[in-house]
Amino acid sequence: MKAKITRQAAEMFLNFGFKSITMDDIAQEMGISKKTIYVHFKNKTKLVEAVTFEVFETVCSGIDCICNASQNPIEELFEIKMFVMNYLKNEKSSPHFQLKKYYPKIYESLQKKQFEKMHESVKASITRGVETELFRQSIDVDFISRIYFIGMNGIKDHFIFPEEKYNMKYLMESYLEYHLRAIVTKKGLQVLDKVLSTQIQVNNQS
Template identity: 55%
Template structure:
């Protein structure tokens, strides 16, 4: 039952936002009483903490599996983006923004974990790209891994990028192209352009 509660809550939170969804709505969507949910989670904050951990774990596992395939680094970045977008349902409600505003402690803990995982993944991707001659040899891998994370967080700020102007999918595509054009060699740029053509 705990898993079912997490799955349904995840779906509702990602579609409607962490603040917007009530415990009554979760219970109703599951066809159970609120009492059943409270058997597993003592309040909404505890449920949100568990759901964000649940989402984080499943996305991290999926990203690890993509990285293990040892694909071309540019293809890998786009595969990870597609995988994350599929799991976050295009973030229509800007859930990260609501989490930051209404549940700052949960947001801070999640951000730290995201940074650690993303930094490791980006560093591997950058080193692999340099070895393959797709990224420039003189890039500062540590600096780029940090700036990449910062940019990914910033595009989710709906004050900077209102969702009625840009979908999250569009923003991520723009950001990946911006990131890759800054570090690619000529060989890398031609691979990037192939990826962008395939997307269209």
């Protein structure tokens, strides 16, 4: 039952936001009493914490699968972007913003886990790009991976990138292009241009 509650809460939080959904909403959606939820979670904060790290682990697992199967680190980044956007419902309820505002301790803990995971993953990806001559030999791999993390979090700042002006899909695609153009070789640029061309076709069809 605990796992079912976590999955249902995750679905509702990602669709409507951490703030909007109450314990009553979750209980009603599942057809159970609110008391049943409290048997497994002392309060909403504990449920939000469980959901947050469950989603994190699921996303990490999906990213690992993409990295293991990807043809090259350029296509890999766009595949990861698509996976994350689909799983997080295009962040239409701004879960990142709401978690930071209403559950700062959970947000801080998640940030640390995300950095540890992304830093090592991106370093490995960039190193592979350098070895396959898609990325420039002269780049500082550790520095670039840290800058990448800051940028991916920075585009979620609603003050700098207000929702009414920028949607998350545009921000992520634009940031990926910006990031990659800074580190690709001529060989890498050919791969990037091909991926971007495919992205334009997909966007026009959607």
